[in-house]
Amino acid sequence: MLVNLRALCAGTAYAALLAGVAVTPAFAQTAAPSATATDTVEEVIVVGSRIQRRDADTVGVVSTLTEADIKNSGANSVGELLQKLPSAGVSLSSNGTQGTSYGASSINLRYLGGAEGSGNRVLVLVDGHRWVDGVGQRGFRDFVDLNTMPLGMIEGIEVLKDGASAIYGSDAIAGVVNIKSARDFDGMKVQAKYGVSSEGDGQSYSGVANFGKRFDRSAVLVSLSYVKDKPILTSDRDLTRVTLVPQTAVGTSPNGLYILPGLSNNSYFGTAAGFAASASPAAFNPGATIGAGAAADNAFHTAALPGDYYNTQAQGIYSAGPSERWGVYTRYTADLSDKVRFKAEGMFNQRKSDQLFSPVLLDIGGTAGTIRGFAIPSNQAFNPFGTANGVPVANAVGFAANQAWRIRKVMTEVGNRDNVQNVKTYRVAGGFDGSVALFGRDWKWDVYALYSKNKINSRALNSVNYDKLALGLGASCATTSGCVAINLFGPMTAAQADYIRYTVVESNSTSIFDVSANITGELLDLPAGPLAIAAGVEHRKNKAVDNPDPFVNAAPTYIPTPASGATFASNTTTTGQTRSATRGQYSLNEAYVEAAVPLLKDLPLAKALDVSLALRYSDYDTVGGDSTAKIGIGWRPIEDILVRGTYAQGFRAPSILELYQGGRQTSFQGTDPCNGGAAANPTLPGCAGVPAGYNQANYNLNGLIAGTISGNTKLKAETADTYSFGVALKPRFAPGLTATVDWYQITVKDAIASQSATQILSLCAQQGGVFCDLVTRDASTGAITNLLQGAQNLAEIETSGVDATIRYEFGTRFGRFAAVLDTSYLESFKTTSPNPTGGAPIVDERAGKGDQPRSTYPHWKGQASLRWDQGAWNALWRGRYIGETTDAVNTVKDAKTKAIFYNDLEAGYQFERYDTNLSVGVSNIFDKAPPASYANAPINYDIYTYDARGRYGYVRVSAKF
Secondary structure, rough: OOOOOHHHHOOOOOOOOOOHHHOOOOOOOOOOOOOOOOOOOEOOOOOOOOOOOOOEEEEOOOOEEEHHHHHHHOOHHHHHOOOOOOOOOOOOOOOOOOOOOOOOOOEEEOOOOOOOOOOOEEEEEOOOOOOOOOOOOOOOOOOOOHHHOHHHHHEEEEEOOOOOOHHOOOOOOOOEEEEEEOOHHHHHEEEEEEEOOOOOOOOOEEEEEEEEEEOOOOEEEEEEEEEEOOEOOOOOOOOOOOOOOOOOOOOOOOOOOEEOOOOOOOOOOOOOOOOEOOEEEEOOOOOOOOOHHHHHHEEEEEOOOOOOOOOHOOOOOOEOOOEEEEEEEEEEEEOOOOEEEEEEEEEEEEEEEEEEEEOOOEEEOOOOOOOEEEEOOOOOOOOOHHHHHHHOOOOOOOOOOOOEEEEEOOOOOEEEEEEEEEEEEEEEOOOOOOOOEEEEHHHHHHOOOOEEEEEEEEEEEEEEEHHHHHHHHHHOOOOOOOOOOOOOOOOOOHHHHHHEEEEEEEEEEEEEEEEEEEEEEEEEEEEOOEEEEEEEEEEEEEEEEEOOOOOOOOOOOOOOOOOHHHOOOOOOOOOOEEEEOEEEEEEEEEEEEEEEEEEEEEEEEEEEEEEEEEEEEEEEOOOOOEEEEEEEEEEOOOOOOEEEEEEEEEEOOOOOHHHHHOOOEEOOOOOOOOOOOOOOOOOOHHHHHOOOOOHHHHHOOOEEEEEEEOOOOOOOOEEEEEEEEEEOOOOOOOOOEEEEEEEEEEEEEEEEEEEHHHHHHHHHHHHHHHHHHEEOOOOOOOOOEEEEEEEOOEEEEEEEEEEEEEEEEEOOOOEEEEEEEEEEEEEEEEEEEEOOOOOEEEEEEEHHHHHOOOOOOOEEEEEEEEEEOOOOOEEEEEEOOOOOOOOOOOOOOOOOOOOOOEEEEEEEEEOOHHHHHEEEEEOOOOOOOOOHHHHHHOOOOOOOOOOOOEEEEEEEEEOOO
């Protein structure tokens, strides 16, 4: 069976699949409602210009998603919809365990996001106005979380794929996404969807109910939305069940790995030479009972493969995590007069999501281990080699804080770690718009104000309290009220697990206050047409606050701290990641002017020649003032052909996160070039001193790298230059055919970025010296104990490529067909960083590569569709292509990530009663798994580019009353 039919038939559907969602050329726009409810005009505002005009053809490269496109997309979120655009780069999605989504969704055009999956160089607007920044599990974000928008409020989306800082201000370097809210109507519209994978998991439920009422001079709209997605486990897909990285040494498991001085060649216990030494750690025999006295060692063995193999991927980890969202959007409009209209809006959205991780991988010891300063005395209640187990005092073995002992253990009794988010978004907005007579002409004006706040309350369940663990292992537990002695040498009891279990509780929030005023109209008539002008001012204030768990950041009580002067000190109280509290804000004032200048009209080889100009000045209280300009040219030699080009200056002020983020502990996914130690890498100077046999996979969790992220108050603003040139064809001899081809080049200077963990490690390994100042290793094992990643103004990012779209709609006696082909070619994506040694700049070309985690940059991406309509029946095929990329060099597979082509099918029927539409579809009909990627182990694929859902069936119904 293609899908779980019983589950499929139990639900209903919300939005189906249509490749045509991707692109509608800008010149195919239709007129939109005007600013008044009692009158309509032909003028339209398209994203990329604030000028109302009848001909929007000269606006830059714009893709439009209509109401029908969104309805037929099958998407449960705006992000899911936008991320399928060929021009979209790696973007936060899937809510899986591997990654930093934490339930958020982003759009990263042209791959220009400042960090993995970030969309902080894309400006997201709603009806031309800004949206509040996102929040996250471990601190707030500096980009819009698209999952904070109720799906029902959205009626259309426009995507401008060139720079627009001169028109909209900061953040519009890679482009602009403008969400168009639902229009006023009379009646009720309902839509619902249910879907399930062919494996019976990943179920999704969604529904929208929109209510509208028009009165004589006013209108009310209320929209309700609900979405629920269920998880997909890594253990339930062949690709993600086991990491591609082969285990060459014994890893940590629930049986533990014990390095215990005093047990090697111990005559009392009868252990062999080297037993429980660093080269031959011991492990607990599963199911064994520890014998008393000299028999204690019988419950342990020298750990070795394959017997001590352990697969953390089988521990309930999410490939795609669960999420539940509901939201309400309301709008009231009223004509106060024939010239003035009032609008008020309100929105509330709530998201609950979580990510399941394997249990805590404990790594503690005296002067060894990741967390040090612990002690297990010889009389501890569960020390099998101590007096409590019947060992004579003279033969009892204890483990002091100043000894190099170490215990590594997966804490299954404590339970799987679970990060849980509860995100609430509030937005109130309102304003006036209308018309006024100036210079003998009618001008349109608007004044608008908004306030919005995003807040998250998060919990990290099943962490370990190191302070209680130290007390429960120590000598003073027996005399401390409430203390529970801890057993790390065998299975723990529920009471022991409860005693050391800790839940990290945190919150953070972002807010925006924005006031703007705009005016647009025709200033005078030129020989080729009217000179149109738009101008405006804006004041904005952004704030953000991060409140980490105070206990996580407190100094421990029962473990030596750096203040004590001990070389084996620790400053960590729990397994939760520490970070400094953050509070920051910035405000700015802006003014802009834009002009549309017609130069020629109805002349030989100049059916039309138009120039658009824009200038904006922005004054920040953090980085000062700057101006940006944009010029665009549209030339029609004949009516069928539009030749267009733009030059735009970009500007992006550093965000609150980039400026003020306090030091934050995290875990990086990256590849250490020093694997095997210095002896195995003699040509890499930065690997000097790394012990032979060092294997990254044996440290931290699945080889993840402990690190710190921090902000930088000395950052300056980014600037950018964007060039685009293209041709749009709409031949009269082929009605319904349109085609566009556009080349672009974007250069970002003083780009604010953080090098990836792999980049930092590679520079350290290859260059040594100052490049290794960001990498701290344990001298005895080679393990990376900290990698520092900080925001900085790197030299330059330059990207270029080509977008092409063909759309053809035609009718036959067999029905009406609509075909779309949309492709994007990434020619180059280069990051140029300064060389601290004074040598030539370091250039990293990413186009065509996928050899870093969650960073897939294929040269080619595309999608195509063919839709058929005949009477009440309709059907759709869609294909989506992601080209091949390189993979990390490895011994398991070739160093390539293969290209993939997805196929989707849908069929539907339109009933006359209540305009009801019923559709059934299957996406990924050939059940294609993501291409395997060694660089993305242990999940083995880039979760921000592909999904592991597989074949997926759905049923959808919609109706109007």
